[in-house]
Amino acid sequence: MTEIELPPALVGKELVRSVRTPARLEYTYTAGAATTRFLTGIAQGRILGERAPGGKVYVPSRGADPQLGLPTSEQVEVSHTGTLTSFCVVNVAFYGQGMEIPYTSGLILLDGSDLPIMHLIQECPVEDVRIGMRVEAVWVDESEYGPTLESIRYFRPNGEPDRTVVQPGAGVTW
Amino acid sequence: MVRDVAIVAVAQMPNVRAETSLNEVEMLMPVLQEVRAKAGLTQDQIGFTCSGSTDYLSGQAFSFVSTLDGVGPWPPIQESHVEMDGAWALYEAWVKLQLGELDTALVYCYGKSAPGPIHEVLSRQLDPYHVAPLWPDAISLAALQARALLDAGKATEADFAEVAARSRRNALDNPNAQLAWDRPAAELLADDPIVDPLRLHDCPPITDGACAVILAAGARARELHERPAWIRGIDHRIEPMALGLRDLTTSVSTELAAAKAGVSDGAVDVVELHAPFSPQELILRRALGVDDHPDVNPSGGALAANPVMVAGLTRIGEVAQRVLDGTAHRGVAHATSGPCLQQNLVCVLEGDR
Numbered sequence: 001m002t003e004i005e006l007p008p009a010l011v012g013k014e015l016v017r018s019v020r021t022p023a024r025l026e027y028t029y030t031a032g033a034a035t036t037r038f039l040t041g042i043a044q045g046r047i048l049g050e051r052a053p054g055g056k057v058y059v060p061s062r063g064a065d066p067q068l069g070l071p072t073s074e075q076v077e078v079s080h081t082g083t084l085t086s087f088c089v090v091n092v093a094f095y096g097q098g099m100e101i102p103y104t105s106g107l108i109l110l111d112g113s114d115l116p117i118m119h120l121i122q123e124c125p126v127e128d129v130r131i132g133m134r135v136e137a138v139w140v141d142e143s144e145y146g147p148t149l150e151s152i153r154y155f156r157p158n159g160e161p162d163r164t165v166v167q168p169g170a171g172v173t174w
Numbered sequence: 175m176v177r178d179v180a181i182v183a184v185a186q187m188p189n190v191r192a193e194t195s196l197n198e199v200e201m202l203m204p205v206l207q208e209v210r211a212k213a214g215l216t217q218d219q220i221g222f223t224c225s226g227s228t229d230y231l232s233g234q235a236f237s238f239v240s241t242l243d244g245v246g247p248w249p250p251i252q253e254s255h256v257e258m259d260g261a262w263a264l265y266e267a268w269v270k271l272q273l274g275e276l277d278t279a280l281v282y283c284y285g286k287s288a289p290g291p292i293h294e295v296l297s298r299q300l301d302p303y304h305v306a307p308l309w310p311d312a313i314s315l316a317a318l319q320a321r322a323l324l325d326a327g328k329a330t331e332a333d334f335a336e337v338a339a340r341s342r343r344n345a346l347d348n349p350n351a352q353l354a355w356d357r358p359a360a361e362l363l364a365d366d367p368i369v370d371p372l373r374l375h376d377c378p379p380i381t382d383g384a385c386a387v388i389l390a391a392g393a394r395a396r397e398l399h400e401r402p403a404w405i406r407g408i409d410h411r412i413e414p415m416a417l418g419l420r421d422l423t424t425s426v427s428t429e430l431a432a433a434k435a436g437v438s439d440g441a442v443d444v445v446e447l448h449a450p451f452s453p454q455e456l457i458l459r460r461a462l463g464v465d466d467h468p469d470v471n472p473s474g475g476a477l478a479a480n481p482v483m484v485a486g487l488t489r490i491g492e493v494a495q496r497v498l499d500g501t502a503h504r505g506v507a508h509a510t511s512g513p514c515l516q517q518n519l520v521c522v523l524e525g526d527r
Contacts, residue, residue, distance in 0.1 A: 021307040023298065027233035027290040032197025062240050063200040069217060069246025071203060 034063035034072060039147035041077075045139060049076045049113050056114040079111035080137040082155075083163045086116075089126045104129045108155055109165075119149070123156035134160035179271045180395040180402030181494035181523065183388040185209035189352040189479035192288035193382040198232060202284045202384045203244040209386040210280070213398050217246045220388070221276030223253045224267040226260035226283035227483050230295050241284065252276070259283065260385055260487030261448075261509030261519050267389055268408055277394040282386035285483035292380055292482065300513060301415050312513070313377055316451040317369040319422040319514045324371060326423045329456050331371055335359040337452035338375040338477060345474025352479040353379045376452040383481030385488045403497035403523045406504075407435030410519035412512070422514050428461035431520040432506075437462055440524070443502035444469050446489035448509045450476040457515060458508060472496075486510065490521050497525040 031039060034050055038060035041048035049057040050072035052065030061072045087106035090099070104126050107116035121129055122138070135155040145151045185208035193201050210216065217223075223245055227238045238255050247253060254270075256263050260283025267279035293311035300306040323329045336359045345354035357375075365373045388398070395402040411427035411434075413420050432438075445464050449455035455475070459465045471477075473492045476485045486509025493505035504524040511517040 019303060019307075021302065023306075025230075025233065025290050025295055025298075028288075029233070030194055030197055030286070030289065032200045033195060034200065035197065062243060063197060064203055064243040065246070066243040067246065067248045069203065069206065069244050071200070 032063050034061040037061075037075060041075075042149065042151050043145050043147045045142065045145055045151075047078050047080060047110060047137075049078045049110075049115075050074060051076050057112060058115045059110055059113040059117055076112065078113045081158060082108040082110035082113070082116075082135060083165060084121065084129070084131055084133040084135055085109050085165050086131060087121060087129050089129070102126050106135070106155065108135055117149075119152060120154035121156070122154040130162070132162035132165045134158050134163065177272050177274060177391055178395070178404055179268055179389055179391045180399070180404045181387050181490070181498070182390045182395055182399040182402050183209050183212035184386075184491040184495045184498070185212060186350050186385040186488055186491060187383055188350045189381045189383040189481055191352060191380060191382070193286060194288075198227075198237065198284055198286060199241045199244040201286070201382070202241055202282065205284075205384045205386050206244055206280070206282060209282070209388055213388040213390075215278065215388065215398070217251065217280075218249075220278050220280045221252065222267055222270045222279040223247075223251055224263040224270070224279065224281050225253075225255045226258050226263035226281075226487065227255070227285060228257050230298055231285050231287060231290065231292075231482060233290055245280070245282075259448075259483050259485065259509050259511055261490055261521070262410065262486075262511070264387065264389070264487060264490060264521075265408060265410060265519060268405060271389060271391045277391045279389040280386065281389060281487065282384070283484045283487050284384035285481040286382040287380050287480070287482045288382050296482070296513070305417070313369045313372060315417070315513045316377070316454070317372045318417070319457075320371050320376070320451065320453040322422045323453050323456065328423050329453060332359065332363060333456055334371075334376050334452040335362040335373075337449075337455045338362060341452070341455075341471055341474045341477035342375070344472050345478030348473045348478060350479065351474045352381050354474060354478060372451065372453075378450040378476050378480030379478075381479045381481040381485075383479060383484045383488070385481075385484050385491055387487065387491055387494065399498060401498055401500055401525050403494035403525060405521060406524045407437070407439075407522040408519070409434035410517065412517040415516070417514060420514070420516075423457065425457050425461040425515050425518060428458055428508065428515070428518040428520065431518050432462045435520040435522050437464075437506050437520060437522055439522075440504050442467060442504060442506050444472060444493055444496050444505040446471055446473060446475065446492045446505070446507045448476055448486045448489045450480050450485070450510075452477060454510075454515055462506060462508065462520070464506065486519065490523070493521075493523050497523050500525070503527075
């Protein structure tokens with residue numbers, strides 16, 4: 001490689017090894033019609049799914065049934081109790097975490113729903129968390145309900161016997 | 175050996191300043207349903223699906239994945255996505271059909287330009303070390319290009335105003351246009367510039383929109399439409415990222431793409447140019463060799479509606495629709511990407527005689 005010849009004013013100066021170029025952009029988020037219906041339900045202490053034309057109930061619905069590409073519109077109230085279908089124990093600290101490690105994030109298939117939601121699993125040692133565990137929602141105080149999933153603080157074991165979880169892909173017929 | 179591929183259906187949503195009640199997938203779904211219905215196809219009859227959009231518009235990582243739900247991708251489909259205008263998604267689909275394994279493709283794109291500060295959002299595509307940290311907004315960069323044109327004596331502010339006035343007047347006949355009016359160019363020149371030398375009328379509106387087309391190859395195209403809009407040539411070329419390395423008063427990438435696509439191989443009935451800022455239309459006309467063409471941007475172009483990631487495919491769709499309708503025989507469509515016309519795609523569409 002050819003040596004770069006610097007102008008005299010730059011000879012002997014410390015080399016630039018990195019630059020910081022902070023970027024921040026603010027967006028106005030449009031939840032959409034279906035998510036607005038879901039979040040309105042949450043603000044009332046209800047968990048609302050939407051039934052797709054094919055029969056599946058999605059919680060929450062983004063507005064489209066991925067099987068048919070058609071809108072979901074029939075609202076269905078689902079249970080506050082469900083089954084843990086997968087989980088992850090978080091052992092790594094990261095910026096903006098807001099949680100003491102280790103803690104558990106889980107996918108919870110609420111009774112009456114065909115799509116699991118992600119939430120925290122608490123009131124259970126991380127080593128005792130297991131797929132198939134029955135869990136229930138623990139809500140914030142009713143006076144603090146708002147159009148956000150933070151209205152549910154976390155899910156905790158409810159003591160019911162475990163259920164068998166059908167893993168994704170099992171029984172697929174295409 | 176190039177395989178004959180045609181556009182057989184086009185759909186677009188009416189462009190709006192801000193779609194604030196529907197999310198992206200809810201906004202897109204009717205367009206997908208319309209374009210498939212026009213082609214008489216269901217999703218399971220479509221060989222390949224390709225989309226164009228960018229996470230920078232929604233401010234969400236992998237936002238296109240949830241939008242894919244609107245396609246109905248189950249059982250699993252052959253699918254791809256480009257972080258570009260839908261015109262480049264069409265290019266990928268065209269290449270895919272060239273392989274000869276599949277006969278049909280769905281191409282779609284959507285863009286909500288309104289949720290973020292779009293002119294600053296677009297600065298994130300610039301050189302991350304030397305240019306992006308300065309946050310040059312899209313209007314200022316277009317103004318630099320306009321100033322270069324004026325300084326080179328290649329155009330006047332009156333020329334810019336003529337483009338703006340004609341585009342918005344043409345848009346009066348486009349039901350999907352967002353911005354349409356009829357004001358004489360001379361009157362526009364009385365306005366003050368917003369970023370000298372650009373006046374407000376020289377700039378595109380901020381637009382939320384979506385567009386989709388169906389491609390079909392060979393005999394399949396003739397089964398799906400009696401007058402397919404055949405892609406006779408398609409090519410895209412890019413120029414350096416550094417603005418200082420380019421002559422902003424010309425578009426060599428458009429010239430090259432136009433030559434490769436065969437723009438001058440026949441008479442041109444209609445031209446749709448993706449020129450978000452009025453001075454850019456003048457540059458593109460010259461680059462494409464259609465400087466005196468009487469029917470440029472009958473839709474109003476990007477000055478009538480500029481959904482980012484969509485306005486390019488919309489140009490192709492506008493020309494294709496005229497061929498499908500039988501109101502044009504051969505037309506040229508152009509799409510652009512990047513600052514100051516950095517990357518350009520040219521597509522020549524033609525009907526059967």
